[in-house]
Amino acid sequence: MSRKPVRPPASGKRRRAPLASALRVLAALVLGWSAGFLWFVASLPSSAPLDQRTDVVVVLTGGQGRLARGLAVLEAGAAGRMLISGVAPATTAAMIAEAAGVPLNRLATTDLGYGAIDTRSNAAETASWVVRRRAASLRVITAAPHMRRALLELSQVLPPDVAILVDAVPDQDSMARLAIEYTKYLARRAALALGLA
Incomplete structure (x- = not known):
């Protein structure tokens, strides 16, 4: 067989x-x-009432409505001084006032930060300024989709006793832009968690 x-x-x-x-x-x-x-x-975070006061306010450049919101905060007496972080090297206070359509004296209590080129350096520049100003509280102004990443970076460098007030500017970003911002946020969180920062 x-x-x-x-x-x-x-x-x-x-x-x-x-x-x-x-x-x-x-x-x-x-x-x-x-x-x-x-x-x-x-x-997405929202704006904060103008009757909530902080020692200082920072405006992270890069989108519409942020500077106008910062000026409104100063005019309302909701902060004593403002930092505009991420200003281009050749930009002056007079140029910013002209672009914003306000007299130059509206920027009398505003400092221009020229040392930032991205969100991470925005945070470093802001933290250094906050320490120099001896501020105990900070209002953060940026676009709503950008706010979480900005706060993540600030949490790495700000003194732990500085109170933060979130003041997000509404943004009309497309879903694609929101997806990009969300992915950047996830990537930065992952980098920090893995010790790659």
Whole structure:
């Protein structure tokens, strides 16, 4: 009686197993990112009332409405002094006043920060200024989608006893821009968690 030849086990299943695992991991990552993005968009911070006072206020440059909000804070007496962080090197106070459509004397209690080129250096510049001013409280003005990343960076460098008041400027960013900002926020959190900062 002749024996049937023994066939080796099919290798297709073995080849498909790692691919299936990778797809499951990718699907989980996409699902997690999507759920987090929905939370990010639904819980964007809002503006703070002008009757809430802080020692100083910082305006992080880069979007419409931020400087106008900072000037409104000063005019309301809600802060004693303002820093505009991230000013271009060739920009003067007179140029800022002209662009904002206000007289130069409206910037009499405003300092211009020329040392920042991104959110991380915004935070470093702000922290150094806050320490020099011996301020115990700080109002932070930036666009609503940018606020969480700004606060994350500030938490790394500000003295722990400085109280922060969030004053977010509404933004009309597209969903694509919001997704980019959310991804930047996640990436920075991951870098800090891994000690890569």
